[in-house]
Amino acid sequence: MNSKVCIRYKDFDLLRIIPFPAGSEFDFKISLVDNDYDLRMHPLVKKWFWKPNDENFHLKDWEITYHNKKGDEPSKLHFKRLAEPHEYYDFPIVKMADPISSPEFPIPFMKIGVSKESTQLRKFKAKSNYTVIDIGSANVVELFIVGADFDLDRFMRKWEMFDLLYTVVPIEYFVNGKLSKGFLGPKYEAIYSGSESLFRFKTRINEQVGIMAVWYLDSNIDGSKQRSFIAFYENQDYVKFMACAPIEYKYHNGSKSERKPAYKWQLERSQQRMDPAEYDNWRCYFEKLESENKNKDILPDGFSLETATHKDIMP
Incomplete structure (x- = not known):
């Protein structure tokens, strides 16, 4: 059974993940529900990220699909323009892990950072056919792809050292192996602030794929130093950096x-x-x-x- 996912922040709707049945051309698509985030794309082994050069590019005009591996053709992220005529573009980050390739370890996928001053996001409206991941007042959520039957408690018992790394390091570490203070600091502070300020949650979205979410507060995303953003990661070698x-x-x-x-x-x-x-x-x-x-x-x-x-x- 497929389950759509909604990410909720306060009274706002950040995005929707809409899965497709096993055997489809792609595993799921991402709807930004008219939110206009800055787009960040993190290539392997690089400390920096790419942003679109076109000043007329607005992410809210597109939806994003994650295509599964098909024969010799690797997995890929794909832009689809919402307005007609529907145009299609491949992401410039191409070294993507197949969504069903790892039943053992969570695959780093996507991160959303929301400016605390943002009021331009879509208002949340509950729908009965969605699983809601409610991040409360935390303004950062990291999303990992897992197998549909992934058991977080079992993973924590079997791979306690790796679970520590998933808990502590920012998602960028799985792409470049670097502990940049700008990414490490907020998550580190969330874990060791003395309060329950970092949370994890896993949900199944179709017969093969699930999503694990990790969320916490980052005060640096204030609308001035950083605008609201969505980041994607070239994740093919994530196990190498973890292990x-x-x-x-x-x-x-x-x-x-x-x-x-x-x-x-x-x-x-x-x-x-x-x-x-x-x-x-x-x-x-x-x-x-x-x-x-x-x-x-x-x-x-x-x-x-x-x-x-x-x-x-x-x-």
Whole structure:
């Protein structure tokens, strides 16, 4: 059964995700419901993002489709003009993961940032055939694609080290492996502010695909420093950045552990609860990813974690 999704912020409707049945030309489309966001497009391994050069480009004039992989043709994001004649354009970011390619790890997909002063957004109206993701007064929501049967609690138990990274790092890290303070700071503050200010929620949208949402507050999106935006990510290599993130532990006496990739810390924990065949499969998989990163001279920024509280995370 398909389930449409609405993202609600205060009394505003941010966007709709409208799925299509398995076997369709694309998995789902995104309707911006006449909201005119700035468009950001993040290419792999780059610290910057692209924006449309055309000053006459208005995102509210388009809807966006996520096409699944078809034969040798990779997945892609597609613009469709709402007004007739309907024009179609491919996104300039092209290294996209297939929406049904990862039953194990959430695929970074999209981020919405809303100016706290914005009053030009569409008013929210409840509809019975929509699942509503209500982010309250938080003004940033990160969206990840997951399998329809993805179990967040199971994921947290099986992959606790990776779950920590999904929780802490901003979605941009999965694209470039860099901990830019502009992206890291707001999420870090939301987690460690002492209040319940970061939330996660997962919903199924069709027979194969689900959406996991993470939301928090970013005071920098104030209409002056940053306007309301929607960002998309070239996400093909996200597991490489997650698995190979260098991590060290800080101990109370001031000493530090060896710094090594997150997957090695994870496998040390997983070895006792995985059967030998599954463990060897994942070990070989992650070692291959690490080798690919080394061949491309890619080294993600690393983290320092306090052994008891896991409160300090820094490049």
